[in-house]
Amino acid sequence: xxxxxxxxxxxxxxxxxxxxxxxxxxxxxxxxxxxxxxxxxxxxxxxxxxxxxxxxxxxxxxxxxxxxxxxxxxxxxxxxxxxxxxxxxxxxxxxxxxxxxxxxxxxxxxxxxxxxxxxxxxxxxxxxxxxxxxxxxxxxxxxxxxxxxxxxxxxxxxxxx
Amino acid sequence: xxxxxxxxxxxxxxxxxxxxxxxxxxxxxxxxxxxxxxxxxxxxxxxxxxxxxxxxxxxxxxxxxxxxxxxxxxxxxxxxxxxxxxxxxxxxxxxxxxxxxxxxxxxxxxxxxxxxxxxxxxxxxxxxxxxxxxxxxxxxxxxxxxxxxxxxxxxxxxxxxxxxxxxxxxxxxxxxxxxxxxxxxxxxxxxxxxxxxxxxxxxxxxxxxxxxxxxxxxxxxxxxxxxxxxxxxxxxxxxxxxxxxxxxxxxxxxxxxxxxxxxxxxxxxxxxxxxxxxxxxxxxxxxxxxxxxxxxxxxxxxxxxxxxxxxxxxxxxxxxxxxxxxxxxxxxxxxxxxxxxxxxxxxxxxxxxxxxxxxxxxxxxxxxxxxxxxxxxxxxxxxxxxxxxxxxxxxxxxxxxxxxxxxxxxxxxxxxxxxxxxxxxxxxxxxxxxxxxxxxxxxxxxxxxxxxxxxxxxxxxxxxxxxxxxxxxxxxxxxxxxxxxxxxxxxxxxxxxxxxxxxxxxxxxxxxxxxxxxxxxxxxxxxxxxxxxxxxxxxxxxxxxxxxxxxxxxxxxxxxxxxxxxxxxxxxxxxxxxxxxxxxxxxxxxxxxxxxxxxxxxxxxxxxxxxxxxxxxxxxxxxxxxxxxxxxxxxxxxxxxxxxxxxxxxxxxxxxxxxxxxxxxxxxxxxxxxxxxxxxxxxxxxxxxxxxxxxxxxxxxxxxxxxxxxxxxxxxxxxxxxxxxxxxxxxxxxxxxxxxxxxxxxxxxxxxxxxxxxxxxxxxxxxxxxxxxx
Ligand code: FES
Ligand code: FES
Numbered sequence: 017x018x019x020x021x022x023x024x025x026x027x028x029x030x031x032x033x034x035x036x037x038x039x040x041x042x043x044x045x046x047x048x049x050x051x052x053x054x055x056x057x058x059x060x061x062x063x064x065x066x067x068x069x070x071x072x073x074x075x076x077x078x079x080x081x082x083x084x085x086x087x088x089x090x091x092x093x094x095x096x097x098x099x100x101x102x103x104x105x106x107x108x109x110x111x112x113x114x115x116x117x118x119x120x121x122x123x124x125x126x127x128x129x130x131x132x133x134x135x136x137x138x139x140x141x142x143x144x145x146x147x148x149x150x151x152x153x154x155x156x157x158x159x160x161x162x163x164x165x166x167x168x169x170x171x172x173x174x175x176x177x
Numbered sequence: 178x179x180x181x182x183x184x185x186x187x188x189x190x191x192x193x194x195x196x197x198x199x200x201x202x203x204x205x206x207x208x209x210x211x212x213x214x215x216x217x218x219x220x221x222x223x224x225x226x227x228x229x230x231x232x233x234x235x236x237x238x239x240x241x242x243x244x245x246x247x248x249x250x251x252x253x254x255x256x257x258x259x260x261x262x263x264x265x266x267x268x269x270x271x272x273x274x275x276x277x278x279x280x281x282x283x284x285x286x287x288x289x290x291x292x293x294x295x296x297x298x299x300x301x302x303x304x305x306x307x308x309x310x311x312x313x314x315x316x317x318x319x320x321x322x323x324x325x326x327x328x329x330x331x332x333x334x335x336x337x338x339x340x341x342x343x344x345x346x347x348x349x350x351x352x353x354x355x356x357x358x359x360x361x362x363x364x365x366x367x368x369x370x371x372x373x374x375x376x377x378x379x380x381x382x383x384x385x386x387x388x389x390x391x392x393x394x395x396x397x398x399x400x401x402x403x404x405x406x407x408x409x410x411x412x413x414x415x416x417x418x419x420x421x422x423x424x425x426x427x428x429x430x431x432x433x434x435x436x437x438x439x440x441x442x443x444x445x446x447x448x449x450x451x452x453x454x455x456x457x458x459x460x461x462x463x464x465x466x467x468x469x470x471x472x473x474x475x476x477x478x479x480x481x482x483x484x485x486x487x488x489x490x491x492x493x494x495x496x497x498x499x500x501x502x503x504x505x506x507x508x509x510x511x512x513x514x515x516x517x518x519x520x521x522x523x524x525x526x527x528x529x530x531x532x533x534x535x536x537x538x539x540x541x542x543x544x545x546x547x548x549x550x551x552x553x554x555x556x557x558x559x560x561x562x563x564x565x566x567x568x569x570x571x572x573x574x575x576x577x578x579x580x581x582x583x584x585x586x587x588x589x590x591x592x593x594x595x596x597x598x599x600x601x602x603x604x605x606x607x608x609x610x611x612x613x614x615x616x617x618x619x620x621x622x623x624x625x626x627x628x629x630x631x632x633x634x635x636x637x638x639x640x641x642x643x644x645x646x647x648x649x650x651x652x653x654x655x656x657x658x659x660x661x662x663x664x665x666x667x668x669x670x671x672x673x674x675x676x677x678x679x680x681x682x683x684x685x686x687x688x689x690x691x692x693x694x695x696x697x698x699x700x701x702x703x704x705x706x707x708x709x710x711x712x713x714x715x716x717x718x719x720x721x722x723x724x725x726x727x728x729x730x731x732x733x734x735x736x737x738x739x740x741x742x743x744x745x746x747x748x749x750x751x752x753x754x755x756x757x758x759x760x761x762x763x764x765x766x767x768x769x770x771x772x773x774x775x776x777x778x779x780x781x782x783x784x785x786x787x788x789x790x791x792x793x794x795x796x797x798x799x800x801x802x803x804x805x806x807x808x809x810x811x812x813x814x815x816x817x818x819x820x821x822x823x824x825x826x827x828x829x830x831x832x833x834x835x836x837x838x839x840x841x842x843x844x845x846x847x848x849x850x851x852x853x854x855x856x857x858x859x860x861x862x863x864x865x866x867x868x869x870x871x872x873x874x875x876x877x878x879x880x881x882x883x884x885x886x887x888x889x890x891x892x893x894x895x896x897x898x899x900x901x902x903x904x905x906x907x908x909x910x911x912x913x914x915x916x917x918x919x920x921x922x923x924x925x926x927x928x929x930x931x932x933x934x935x936x937x938x939x940x941x942x943x944x945x946x947x948x949x950x951x
Contacts, residue, residue, distance in 0.1 A: 037294070039294065040294075047202070047203075048205070051205075052196065053196065053198075053200070053202070053203035054195070054196015054197070054198070055196070056200070056371075056372065056422070057202075057452075058371040058372065058373075058422075058455070059455040059870065059871050060454050060455060061455065061456075061870050061871070061872075063870065063871035063872055064371060064455075064871055064876075066371055093196065094194075094195065094196035095195065095196040097194075097195070098194075098195050103191065103194060103195070107194040107195070110190065110194055111186050111187070111190045111191070111194065112186070114187070114836050114837070114839070114840045116190060116193060116194065116668075117423075117668035117669065117670065117840060117844065118370070118371070118372070118420075118421060118422045118423045118667055118668025119189070119190075119193030119194070119198055119420065119422070119668065120200070120370070120371045120372045120422025120423060120668075121371050121422075122193055122194060123196055126194070141884075144879075145879045145880050145882070146880055148878070148879035148880065149878055149879065149880040150878075151878075151879070152371060152871070152876045152878060153371065153879075154368075154369060154370055154371050154423045154425065154844070154848070154876070155423055155668045155840075155844045156840060156843060156844050156847075157840075157843035157844040157845070157846055157847035157848075157882065157885060157908075158843075158847065158878075158879035158882050159840075159843045159882075159884060159885055160840060160843070161879070162879060162884075
């Protein structure tokens with residue numbers, strides 16, 4: 017069995033092709049091979065959610081996903097969320113609602129909430145909290161994060177919060 | 178307008194939200210290699226020969242460094258930085274284990290390879306000759322005669338013993354109308370920032386300088402410890418703490434791993450990076466863990482406290498990297514907001530074969546608060562009084578400020594509460610929580626078979642302690658306003674806080690101020706980010722330094738504009754004659770003058786440079802306070818505790834940024850709820866850790882957490898120019914106490930009394946079953 021493989025995928029809309037070690041995680045591939053260090057590792061065992069990215073629009077733990085599993089897939093990371101210098105409504109809501117302190121859990125939170133708002137554009141606070149059950153934050157007590165998700169939902173629906 | 182006091186949006190956020198933060202693991206240096214650390218699988222063992230030949234044979238492996246491979250200066254124990262005569266055996270961890278390991282996870286060797294994957298493969302191939310020894314596990318059992326000792330060369334496990342006392346406590350008890358006693362077991366887990374410990378060291382052979390990037394809470398201390406051990410001069414070593422993913426105490430210490438990685442980088446002549454994984458964090462990053470309180474309270478017939486006395490056992494772990502600070506803070510916090518006329522606590526610190534314990538957010542105060550508040554609840558229950566009323570009868574009144582408690586703090590100074598209105602704080606909390614209408618609600622719930630309860634808890638917290646923290650404020654000829662502090666941030670928002678303070682003094686906006694922190698080369702001296710001390714100390718330094726720069730701008734401008742200083746104003750990066758904005762100079766022009774012209778003498782009375790460095794030295798700590806109220810519902814079938822409401826009234830003196838203070842409080846409360854209900858770092862009897870991942874060790878998650886409803890009081894301190902007190906830990910301190918109080922109240926029909934945290938479902942079901950059988 018060969019221990020290296022060439023993979024081709026889309027990352028934040030750009031086509032990428034690389035030869036990687038078959039045991040390299042997707043997180044390490046993004047961080048170290050592509051230099052997309054916005055994706056963070058908090059536990060490397062699939063519980064904390066810091067490493068969450070979007071694969072074909074659905075959340076995935078990049079610490080538990082191998083880079084080779086992303087072959088042919090479309091990946092979105094925190095680096096692709098803003099439009100140039102213009103922050104997305106969700107990013108802006110994190111600033112306005114104080115949804116981050118150290119910012120380490122934040123990229124995973126953004127990915128997770130992006131999926132939520134795509135599937136449920138007008139969630140209740142309870143639904144937001146349930147949805148975040150797989151993302152740990154040690155700084156904020158979650159309050160600012162929940163408020164940011166709710167505020168972003170309003171903005172995205174055209175209701176000014 | 179004033180920037181201080183307004184909810185300025187954080188200058189830190191835009192970069193962090195776009196993945197543009199710079200955490201240690203985001204730094205990639207040319208020629209860099211990566212390390213893994215071989216750690217002890219045993220809690221206690223002799224370490225014999227180490228055979229690394231198979232590891233070294235693996236392609237891509239560069240070095241295996243064990244104790245004997247370190248430079249001689251580092252074949253040593255980390256120095257004890259806070260010695261105390263109460264310590265019986267001042268023992269510290271070796272950089273890499275010498276001939277014994279004393280906790281599972283102790284570092285034995287550093288393996289350096291092309292990448293972490295290969296380094297871990299290699300670590301598995303190292304053969305160590307261990308000779309396992311019996312281990313000291315539970316700290317209570319470790320005190321029994323004949324128990325295995327954590328250090329084989331010792332006859333017992335007493336690490337330190339001391340007392341905190343004032344007044345004639347025995348006489349107070351002899352004359353008391355009532356005496357009540359509680360035995361309370363408290364576990365606090367660990368800090369668990371989402372980013373584990375990280376470090377990257379690079380040695381530059383040309384200048385013989387070492388740079389360590391580390392997510393440390395105390396960059397200057399790490400530098401100083403390295404210099405003290407190796408004999409390096411402090412201008413040869415620079416520690417930089419870049420963006421850091423939380424700390425909560427766990428990143429304060431200069432760890433053995435820091436020294437080992439620095440040694441590896443120096444030896445190999447290549448940058449070496451080490452990123453701790455979560456399992457290692459569970460094993461080898463300091464925790465706070467266990468305390469046992471055996472406490473008695475004496476009260477008169479009116480529930481007024483006459484005295485508190487008892488014993489405290491504290492689990493020190495295997496080494497004493499921070500001396501006896503945690504239990505000392507515990508013992509000094511017990512009196513809390515109450516008039517406590519007499520007090521005696523005998524403290525015993527116990528060695529166990531577990532990783533060392535050092536302060537975690539709250540630093541021994543949550544336990545003291547839990548102990549005291551449990552006693553207050555007990556008094557209320559026994560005398561059939563409202564728990565809030567018992568507290569009111571005993572609060573230090575606002576008119577008594579400044580109030581000398583009677584205790585001496587560890588720096589030898591008396592504990593004096595500087596300002597605060599504890600009864601008013603409680604009143605605000607009770608009001609927001611609708612305390613008065615709760616009983617009717619509770620009755621209605623009980624008639625439906627639901628068990629809801631309300632709890633109340635107050636605390637006083639020493640914050641802003643010395644000796645100092647520094648700040649430099651400068652204006653460049655380009656007109657840039659720069660503020661530099663030595664202390665590093667782990668998410669608190671230091672840059673925003675300092676920008677607000679400096680902006681006010683210089684008449685600019687917070688966005689105009691560039692703030693840096695955590696680089697030991699920026700300021701000569703620094704202490705660190707812990708004990709809720711940065712705003713009070715570095716904030717005050719920045720305020721004074723900016724004021725000095727302001728004065729200098731006025732002085733130079735008065736000269737240039739031939740106006741008097743009183744007639745000048747600062748705004749928008751310019752100084753000008755009041756009402757005549759065009760008659761003025763830009764800050765940059767003033768800086769050009771202050772920086773001097775080659776060949777010309779400095780203008781009369783003008784010191785060099787448009788900058789100032791100030792080290793604010795507080796006279797003593799300033800005491801914040803607060804009152805929390807929680808409403809819970811207990812499911813008596815499952816033992817589950819749901820928090821229905823959580824209210825805080827918080828007083829941290831002058832508030833610089835209300836949004837950030839509320840963020841600190843909310844985060845702190847949730848950490849405290851974790852301690853109250855979930856977080857338990859477990860070991861078996863042989864001191865083997867049994868919770869080494871987030872499946873086994875439960876963090877509080879969004880799903881279970883309530884919205885934290887907050888109200889604030891501002892009692893400015895006279896001890897610093899801003900009137901500020903610390904805000905980072907108050908949320909955590911009374912959380913376990915208030916939840917225990919609320920659970921007791923909910924389960925009053927069963928007569929249940931919580932004497933342990935965390936309150937797990939099993940524990941609660943046991944208590945309910947016991948009371949049902951009684
Ligand atoms: S790092 Fe992937 S879930 Fe924690
Ligand atoms: S902001 Fe620090 S972990 Fe969430």
